[in-house]
Amino acid sequence: MNKRKQLIILTAAIALVAVGCSKAPTAPAATTGATPVASPTPNVTKVPAKEGAAAFLKTIDGLKGQLDKKELTDPKKVSSSLVVDWATFEDEVKLKYPELYVKVEKFLAPLEAGLTQDKLDFAILGQLNDGLKGALTELSTSLNENKGAVNDAAISGSQALQEATKAYNKYVQDQGNQMVSLLEQLNAAVKSGDLKKAQEAYVAARMPYERIEPVIEKFKELDGVxxxxxDDFKDEKDPEFTGYHRIENLLFVQKAVKDAEPFAARLLEDGKKMQQSIAATNIEATDFVTGVGELMEEAQTSKITGEEERWSGATVPVIRANVEGAQQIYDLVKIELKKKDAALDDKISKSLSSVIEAMNTLSPVGTTWNDFAKIEQSKQIDLKNKLEALAEPLVKMPGTLGQ
Incomplete structure (x- = not known):
């Protein structure tokens, strides 16, 4: 997908969020001249969540004044600073307050995206900023009063959840093994010089990685390469730009299979290191049940924009892998969840079926896929709405299981 189109869905999402996340799709916003959402991985200094939330609230208050006056000298820099500010404490929020994490992201992600556009919509940005302030205020209150956090002791003490965690550890290791096997196939396909075969092998090799992304992200250095x-580099020819997406560019834009050979070989070696790291990691019960929210949140806020698979167009397969990873977690705990909240279990089950049906309508399951850029925007927005409808009950799961 070209850079001009990368924000089509997220731009539309700005309008959806601003009117309270209405289920009815709004008219697509203009995207001409839009700047792509960067995905920076800054080396930030972590701070306690209570401290971080208080500082972030002050930043948002300051931004409100600028938005009200329509005086933003460098909005793209402001967007980047919001990414960094949130990164200083978001990991703690993900683990202890997954539901509030999603509430913050619901407003923060489109606000960051909106600030990167060449033409700013101050009315929508102001509403997003107000929504973000409300979510951060709720988070800050919970942190200050030490209320509402996931009950780690109750989750860790549950025999049923301990058994589920053991099963999930096995699943993660199986996915790590599958990732290496598929990277070997990608490497062989690239060496064969068969472009179509290499393109299909590329997308297949993405799937295990995306199913266990919350675990993958624990190994930031490897994940980074x-x-x-x-967006994290000078351009697509930057020698530091390696990994899946360098190969994606070479196969789908440059169509230079031979040029992809050293990157496919490097990715395979890094994949083996990741496999070893995964095998040596023991996922704890709380990490296991809170990971589902992160999978769905990223799928419905950033991946739905098409920015990750902008060249291959394989956005639906990647989101499908995220959903499969979330479903695996849900399947392992649903008996216990139903005991504690049958209504929540029913809502998750129905929302999950709705998302799967939508994805399968948009793109086939298997080795082929429909280019996301060519899918009607109203259908893209419908999928985003369904993903959000799934994310909302899923992030309630850790708190419910900890009762």
Whole structure:
């Protein structure tokens, strides 16, 4: 997907969020001249969540004044600073307050995206900023009063959840093994010089990685070289730009199979290191049940924009892999969840079926896929809405299981 189109869905999402995440799709916003959402991985200094939330609230208050006056000298820089500010404490929020994490992201992601556009919509940005302030205020109150956090002791003490965690550890290791096997196939396909075969092998090799992304992200250095976007580099020819998406560019844009050979070989070696790291990692019960929210949140806020698979167009297969990873977690705990909240279990089950049906309508399951850029925008927005409808009950799962 070209850069001009990368924000089509997220731009539309700005309008959806601003009117309270209405289920009815709004008219697509203009995207001419839009700047792509960067996916920076800054080396930030972590701070306690209570401290970070208080500082972030002050930043948002300051931004409100600028938005009200329509005085933003460098909005793209402001967007980048929001990414960094949130990164200083978001990991703690993900683990302890997954539901509030999603509430913050619901407003923060489109706000960051909106600030990168060449033409700013101050009315929508102001509403997003107000929504973000409300979510951060709720988070800050919970942190200050030490209320509402996931009950780690109750989750860790549950025999049923301990058994589920053991099963999930096995699943993660199986996915790590599958990733290496598929990277070997990608490497062989690239060496064969068969472009179509290499393209299909590329997308297949993405799937295990995306199913266990919350675990993958624990190994930031390897994740950075394997899955970084071009936005983190000078351009697509930057020698530091390696991994999946360098290969994606070479196969789908340059169509230079031979040029992809050293990158496919490097990715395979890095994949083997990742496999070893995964095998040596023991996922704890709380990590296991809170990981589902992160999978769905990223799928419905950033991946739905098409920015990750901008060249291959394989956005639906990648989101499908995220959903499969989330479904695996849900399947392992649903008996216990139903005991504690049958209504929540029913909502997750129905939302999951709705998302799967939507994805299968948009793109086939298997070795082929429909280019996301060529899918009607209203259908893209419908999928985003369904993903959000799934994310909302899923992030309630850790708190419910910890009762």
């Amino acid at each position: 394997m899955d970084a976007r071009v």
